[in-house]
Amino acid sequence: MSRIAYVNGQYVRHADAAVHVEDRGYQFADGVYEVCEVWNGNLVDVPRHLDRLGRSLSELRIDWPMARSAVNFVLHQVVRRNRVRDGLVYIQVTRGVSRRDHFFPPEGVAPSIVVTARASSAAAAAAQAEEGIAVVSYPENRWPRVDIKTVALLPNVLAKQNARENGGKEAWYVDADGFVTEGGSTNAWIVTKEGVLVTRPAEDRILRGITRAVVLEIIKKEGLTFEERPFSLEEAFNAKEAFVTAATTVVMPVTRLDGKMIGNGHPGSVASRLRELFHTATDLRVV
Structure with missing residues (x-):
């Protein structure tokens, strides 16, 4: 089964997942992330992780890429679509795609969001x-x-x-x-x-x-x-x-x-x- 990633509104094959070359995460490391454990078919402590994601976004003055409830939905969907029972789900949000410039992008530039998941061995x-x-x-x-x-x-x-x-x-x-x-x-x-x-x-x-x-x-x-x-x-x-x-x-x-x-x-x-x-x-x- 091919791995699935969520990239800016679309579920795509992991092998085809990509962001623009001028995404500010790539250009400036201008973004934040969270990693949640998947254990025995459960997402672990998602509310706390989303709280911390919100704090990180606020500290860098980056908007949520979508409603918090929608982010939560995507996390669950990516784990389901990858059939991960034990492993990790990763979310990254950046300030978005804009011409390379140290100043913040103009108003209206949407944040970028990527979510991936991978399985790991609980026995290992x-x-x-x-x-x-x-x-x-x-x-x-x-x-x-x-x-x-x-x-x-x-x-x-x-x-x-x-x-x-x-x-x-x-x-x-x-x-x-x-x-x-x-x-x-x-x-x-x-x-x-x-x-x-x-x-x-x-x-x-x-x-x-x-x-x-x-x-x-x-x-x-x-x-x-x-x-x-x-x-x-x-x-x-x-x-x-x-x-x-x-x-x-x-x-x-x-x-x-x-x-x-x-x-x-x-x-x-x-x-x-x-x-x-x-x-x-x-x-x-x-x-």
């Missing part, structure tokens, strides 16, 4: 979680507004490629003061030897992760001890556990950092439990 993800992943640190070099989920991801690409070339699956950005900000495409967490969960506050130096927010709700419900504060790379080396969160990974244990073993080198009980509970706390919408 579970096997990865049982093993854990390696993370490689990288100097923080992004613009300050990483709270906006823009398509300007070149620093993330370079950080994650560096991680891959050094045996890692993910990068952790480290700021000038030696504190971890977040991952290349995830939020970063540790569990101290005292059993305290720690993650950086969701201020303008990290993205306000949807998965992060759900995990915080689980932590409170389970009565776990939690501190929302920066943690240093050195503190991470000495942690009992570490993990990352994102729609693409859910809760994924980290077992090595810069080649050093975290804890006993195996996924910890806290991260594993949070992963187990995750979908019991999410908003699930049947596709």
Whole structure:
């Protein structure tokens, strides 16, 4: 079966999907995106993702490409048409197509929207979680507004490629003061030897992760001890556990950092439990 994409009002074969060469997403990375998990035939936390999409659009002064309810409909349609039971659905909105100019386009230029979906293996993800992943640190070099989920991801690409070339699956950005900000495409967490969960506050130096927010709700419900504060790379080396969160990974244990073993080198009980509970706390919408 051919994959199907939605591009500016039309469902087309993925192989034929295209935007104009002067789309501002291509020319200037002038756009935003969201990624939603598809789990067991359900779209996960779509209302929260659409809330964040709306915030990102507002911060960049880009209009919604269509009514929010219509975007929601398209997300479901693309997942259905691609018969994705487990995987991801991606939405990208840019400022639209206009003559290349740094200034905003003239009034009347419509935003562009692209939605795609792809399947992934739930079994492979579970096997990865049982093993854990390696993370490689990288100097923080992004613009300050990483709270906006823009398509300007070149620093993330370079950080994650560096991680891959050094045996890692993910990068952790480290700021000038030696504190971890977040991952290349995830939020970063540790569990101290005292059993305290720690993650950086969701201020303008990290993205306000949807998965992060759900995990915080689980932590409170389970009565776990939690501190929302920066943690240093050195503190991470000495942690009992570490993990990352994102729609693409859910809760994924980290077992090595810069080649050093975290804890006993195996996924910890806290991260594993949070992963187990995750979908019991999410908003699930049947596709």
